[in-house]
Amino acid sequence: MSSDFKPSLSSVRNTSDPKHVFPEPATVVSQARKTRLLANELLHALKSAEAEAVEAYSQEQERAVRQHLSEMPLEEVKRVTRGSLRLGAVKSSGIRTVGAAKAAGRQRLESIRGVGPHTSTEILHAARQIEAIIREDNVVRLDVEQRLPTQNALLSKLHALEHARRHIQPLRPQLSDLVRAISADINLARLEIRRILRFFAGKKKRAKARAAFGRLARLLSDPTTDALVAKITAAIDRVASLPVKPTAIWEDYMSRPVPYNGLLTEIGGLDPEEAASQGFLPEDIVHRVNNSDLNTTLLHASLRGYQSFGSRYALVQESVILGDEMGLGKTIEALAVICHLRAQGATHFFVVSPASVLANWEHEIRRHTRIDRVWRLHGIDKDRSLRGWSLQGGIAITTFATLSSLDLPDIEVAAVVIDEAHYVKNPQAKRTGAVRSLLVKSQHKLLMSGTPMENRVEEFRELVNHIRPDIARGIGSAAGVNGAIAFRKAVAPVYLRRNQDDVLKELPEKIEVEEWLRLDGPAADSYRRAVASGNFMAMRRAAFLTERPSDSPKLSRMVEIATEAMDNNRKVVVFSFFRDVLDRAHQAFGSRAFGPLTGSVPAPKRQVLLDEFSRSPEPGVLVSQIEAGGVGLNIQAASVVILAEPQWKPSTEVQAIARCYRMGQVRPVEVHRLLTQNSVDEHMRDILSRKSALFAEYAQKSAIKEAAPEAIDTTAEESTQTGSSQAEQERRIVEYERHRLGIPT
Numbered sequence: 001m002s003s004d005f006k007p008s009l010s011s012v013r014n015t016s017d018p019k020h021v022f023p024e025p026a027t028v029v030s031q032a033r034k035t036r037l038l039a040n041e042l043l044h045a046l047k048s049a050e051a052e053a054v055e056a057y058s059q060e061q062e063r064a065v066r067q068h069l070s071e072m073p074l075e076e077v078k079r080v081t082r083g084s085l086r087l088g089a090v091k092s093s094g095i096r097t098v099g100a101a102k103a104a105g106r107q108r109l110e111s112i113r114g115v116g117p118h119t120s121t122e123i124l125h126a127a128r129q130i131e132a133i134i135r136e137d138n139v140v141r142l143d144v145e146q147r148l149p150t151q152n153a154l155l156s157k158l159h160a161l162e163h164a165r166r167h168i169q170p171l172r173p174q175l176s177d178l179v180r181a182i183s184a185d186i187n188l189a190r191l192e193i194r195r196i197l198r199f200f201a202g203k204k205k206r207a208k209a210r211a212a213f214g215r216l217a218r219l220l221s222d223p224t225t226d227a228l229v230a231k232i233t234a235a236i237d238r239v240a241s242l243p244v245k246p247t248a249i250w251e252d253y254m255s256r257p258v259p260y261n262g263l264l265t266e267i268g269g270l271d272p273e274e275a276a277s278q279g280f281l282p283e284d285i286v287h288r289v290n291n292s293d294l295n296t297t298l299l300h301a302s303l304r305g306y307q308s309f310g311s312r313y314a315l316v317q318e319s320v321i322l323g324d325e326m327g328l329g330k331t332i333e334a335l336a337v338i339c340h341l342r343a344q345g346a347t348h349f350f351v352v353s354p355a356s357v358l359a360n361w362e363h364e365i366r367r368h369t370r371i372d373r374v375w376r377l378h379g380i381d382k383d384r385s386l387r388g389w390s391l392q393g394g395i396a397i398t399t400f401a402t403l404s405s406l407d408l409p410d411i412e413v414a415a416v417v418i419d420e421a422h423y424v425k426n427p428q429a430k431r432t433g434a435v436r437s438l439l440v441k442s443q444h445k446l447l448m449s450g451t452p453m454e455n456r457v458e459e460f461r462e463l464v465n466h467i468r469p470d471i472a473r474g475i476g477s478a479a480g481v482n483g484a485i486a487f488r489k490a491v492a493p494v495y496l497r498r499n500q501d502d503v504l505k506e507l508p509e510k511i512e513v514e515e516w517l518r519l520d521g522p523a524a525d526s527y528r529r530a531v532a533s534g535n536f537m538a539m540r541r542a543a544f545l546t547e548r549p550s551d552s553p554k555l556s557r558m559v560e561i562a563t564e565a566m567d568n569n570r571k572v573v574v575f576s577f578f579r580d581v582l583d584r585a586h587q588a589f590g591s592r593a594f595g596p597l598t599g600s601v602p603a604p605k606r607q608v609l610l611d612e613f614s615r616s617p618e619p620g621v622l623v624s625q626i627e628a629g630g631v632g633l634n635i636q637a638a639s640v641v642i643l644a645e646p647q648w649k650p651s652t653e654v655q656a657i658a659r660c661y662r663m664g665q666v667r668p669v670e671v672h673r674l675l676t677q678n679s680v681d682e683h684m685r686d687i688l689s690r691k692s693a694l695f696a697e698y699a700q701k702s703a704i705k706e707a708a709p710e711a712i713d714t715t716a717e718e719s720t721q722t723g724s725s726q727a728e729q730e731r732r733i734v735e736y737e738r739h740r741l742g743i744p745t
Contacts, residue, residue, distance in 0.1 A: 025213060029189055032216050035225070036182040038232050039175045042168055045239050049157075049164040054267045056157040057140060060150045061268070065135050069099030069127070077101070077126035085122055089114040102127040140268055141508055142260070144667055147250055155249045158263045163242055165302075167235045174228055181219055185212035257636075257665070262304055281313075282492050289313045298339040301332055301368040306503045311336035313496050319445040319467035321421065323497035325658075330448045331364050334417045337446060338395065339369055346414030347393035350442070352435060353419035355399040359607035360634065361419070365395055378402050378603075399603070400424070404434040413442040421447035424466070425459040436466055450658070468494045509668040510661050514685075515557055519543055519676040522551035527679060531737045536730040537578075539680045539737070540645050544581045549588060554674045558642055559588055561672050565640040566592065566619040570667065573635055575626040575656045576644035582623045585644070589621045597624035613637060626656050635659040639667035644674055646684040648726055653688075678740075683733045 074087055074096055093112045095101050101109070101123050109120035142151055168175075189212040219225055244252045253260050281289075292312045296303065303311070310333040314320050324330050338349050353361055358378060365374050373394025375385040382402060389396040390409045398406065400423055416439055418424065424432040439445050445467045465472035474490045519527055526546050530538035538545075543554045550556070562572045574585050582596040594613040597606055606628070613622045614637035622638060626647060638660045647653050661669040675681040738745055 025189070028213060028217050028220065029186065031220055032182050032186050032189070035220065035229060036179055036186070038229065038236070039178045039182075042171065042232055042235055042239070043175055043179070045236070046164050046168045046172070049161040050267070053154075053157040053161045053263065056154040057264070057267050060140050060154045061135070061138055063148075063150050064138055064140060065131060066099060068134050068138070069102060069131060070097055072098040072130070074098060074101060076130060077123055080126035080129050081122050085119060085126075086114075087123075090119075090123070098127050098130055102131065140264065142253065142264070144250065144254060152246070152249060154264075155253055155260065156246055158260050158267075159244055159249060159252065160242060161263055161267075162259055162302075164239050167238045170297075171228075171231060171235060175232070178225070178228065182216065185216050188212035189216050259302055262302055265304070281496065285313075285317070285492055289316050292316050294336060295340045295343040296336060298343050298370040299336050299368065300370060301335075303332065303336060304329075304503075306498055307333050307336070310496060310498075311340070314444070314446050315340060317493055318443060319494065321447045321449065321463055321467070321495045323449060323495060325450050325497070325499045328498060328503065328662075330450070331361070331419075332368060334419075334446055334448060335365065335369055337444065338415055338417070339371065341414045341444065342371055348389070348411060348413050349395045349415050349417075350413050350438060351395060351397040351417045351419065352400060352403055352438070353397065354423060355401065355603035357419065358397060358399055358603045361397050363607065365397075371395060377406060382406065400431040400435070403438065404430050408438065408441070411441070413438070415444035415446065416442040418445075418447045421449040421463055422459070425462050427462055427465075432466075439466055450655070464491070464494055508665060510657075510671065511668060512671040512673070514673050514675055515561075517543070517553040517557055517674065517676050519553065519679050522546045522548065523553050523676075527676075528741055528743070531734065531741055532743050534734050534738075536680070536734055539734070540684075541576075541578050541581050543674075543676045543679065543681075544578075544584060544644065549584060552584075553676065554644065555584060555588055557674060558585060558644070561640065561642060562589065562621050565670075566621070569619055570640050571613070571616075571619050571638040572621045572640040572642065573638040573660060574621060574623045574642045574644060576623075577626055577647065578645075579625065581644050582625060585621070585623045589623075592618075592620045593623060594620050595623040597622065597628055599625060599628045601628070610635060626652060634662065636662060636665045639665065639669050641669065641671045642674065643671070646673070646675065646681055646688055648684070648688070650688060680733055680737065683736070687729060 074091060076098055077087070078085055089112050090101065090109065095104055095109075095112075106117075106120050106124060109115050109123060110117060140154070142155065188209045190209075289309060289312045292315060294303075294308055294312050294315070307329055310322060310324065310330075314322060314333070314337050322330050322333060324333075334351075341349070351361055355378075358376070362374055362376060365371065371394060373389075373392055375389040375394055375396045376382075377385050377389070377396050377398035382398070382405075386396070386406060386408075390411060418435060418439075424435045426432055447463055447467060449463075461472050461475045464475060471490060471494050523543050523546050527539065527542040530542045544552050546552045558574065562574070565572050574582070576582050576585070579596070579598055582598070586593045586596050594609060594616075597609055601609070610622075613620060613635075622635065626643075641657055641660055643653060643656070657669070657671055661671075673685075675685060735745065737743075
């Protein structure tokens with residue numbers, strides 16, 4: 001079909017006028033056919049792209065299943081047959097894997113001496129069972145290291161599908177309406193050009209034919225139809241011309257993994273279980289959310305199912321805490337809420353975040369939305385920007401610290417977003433008061449935090465109190481443990497959380513390794529001096545801060561890990577609590593080091609530093625304080641994480657790792673914890689493990705896990721198991737180490 005066709009019946013006037021002279025019926029019908037054909041061509045292009053992507057996924061999945069079977073030892077069939085088979089003769093014939101046995105078939109197996117019909121039947125039955133299990137559990141993940149030809153084909157089809165959807169999806173409702181309208185009338189309208197058939201048709205049928213012809217004539221002469229056909233022909237040309245060449249497909253994937261992986265999850269049927277994607281909310285809330293609309297015309301991004309649900313939940317419930325685990329895309333969910341409200345006519349929006357992620361918010365708004373007015377209320381121009389936002393509308397973004405100094409105008413704010421909302425869980429803090437004053441100006445309130453509390457229900461209740469005091473009053477201090485079902489019902493109207501494991505099926509593997517090192521020689525002397533001084537912080541970093549860097553066991557191992565990673569073209573991030581540890585690491589890596597990223601680095605410069613690290617064509621090492629770089633920033637460019645020392649809170653390490661292991665990560669992530677034997681590290685790691693285990697024990701209780709894993713009061717249990725306070729735990733560790741080393745107190 002030629003894409004330069006454009007129907008033109010400009011001479012057709014209102015056919016309801018009885019004096020109107022119709023154009024030639026054959027012209028109308030012919031152009032109607034061509035118009036419908038064009039619309040169907042575009043709709044078919046989208047269906048074809050979807051079908052080809054599904055087929056490419058199936059082929060890659062089958063390849064992976066066959067490879068898995070070809071590598072699986074034949075002995076695995078014994079697990080299915082309860083070990084009753086004798087496989088010696090089969091293995092002696094050269095068939096040593098489950099895949100080889102399945103491929104051999106009954107005739108080949110029974111040709112082996114000692115293998116009869118019963119044995120061959122059992123082997124093949126077991127092989128098919130194993131194959132079915134592997135196929136069911138197999139998740140296709142794109143391997144950026146091997147870049148297999150079959151995966152290259154799959155990537156190309158995913159790219160073609162994304163490209164087709166970008167240009168066709170916005171037109172799809174209009175295309176369907178056009179095809180439906182033409183199809184409803186074209187058969188009857190043909191009577192107008194078939195005189196013999198029209199002669200024998202009854203009066204009523206001739207009247208219907210004239211009416212159908214009139215509707216077609218009006219449709220094709222309507223300027224909106226002309227405009228739509230122009231869009232159709234342009235879309236056909238664009239869909240036929242892919243912007244990325246097949247040779248560059250992997251580079252495009254590396255630069256934009258999120259849309260590719262979203263499509264991979266969709267066509268592979270890897271969407272999370274419905275209940276998990278909906279945060280295990282009660283049916284009545286789920287029903288209201290599912291029956292609501294989300295206008296994404298101003299959002300320049302594709303939402304996954306669970307993200308769309310989260311945005312609609314926020315719109316329906318109006319005042320909520322979005323507690324999705326780190327890395328699931330809470331920012332894009334918040335932007336979808338803002339875009340929906342803007343499309344409905346709302347004008348003013350406000351975002352408050354830590355300084356470290358202010359630049360990231362500005363970047364994400366400009367990248368993912370069509371809202372062009374973004375006002376940064378920070379720095380010397382904050383008051384001028386505030387006046388501009390007040391007069392012109394748009395999205396204002398500021399920090400917790402700056403918010404307190406702003407003289408906010410008395411205008412209605414359509415939506416307020418508070419990022420990292422756990423920063424305002426202390427009701428006595430000045431920034432908490434400033435946030436509460438802002439929240440009262442808005443109908444839609446969205447608090448976001450992957451860790452809405454550390455261990456106390458009181459902290460969670462305080463966040464709820466900012467937006468729904470009525471619900472906060474119903475959350476008792478022991479609700480997390482003693483009233484799980486009641487607690488779940490109480491928080492459901494205000495709290496939604498989904499976990500990575502439940503909804504991100506395409507994430508690559510995460511490998512965590514504890515690197516235990518000997519503390520001897522100069523490092524042991526350094527540690528002994530720290531213990532003698534009673535300086536707990538010095539004890540934590542003694543293994544790094546030896547007089548000569550070459551004597552540090554942790555620094556040596558860090559360099560080994562990072563060097564091997566960089567030799568394999570992988571980027572590394574090193575986290576430490578201590579600035580002097582980072583300085584020594586930075587010095588060790590020389591020109592390959594980025595940073596250090598510390599709390600003293602201004603927020604805009606932090607984003608610049610991250611961009612330089614991410615865009616560098618050569619692998620390098622980003623060194624960062626764990627409190628500065630471990631919250632709110634995206635560091636997917638790194639796939640190797642080195643934790644220089646244990647931290648007191650499990651959430652601190654989890655947040656740091658989640659900077660890399662999150663949506664958009666394309667490589668398996670390695671996490672290396674550097675630990676020294678017979679030192680403070682053993683004590684801290686033991687305490688950390690007990691905290692994590694205790695939390696997991698509560699979180700795994702079904703009702704509590706479904707409600708809010710963070711809203712569990714483990715304070716009493718931790719006091720019993722790990723000491724009454726961090727200061728007390730530190731004192732006990734120092735005393736123990738002095739006694740062990742024979743140092744007088």
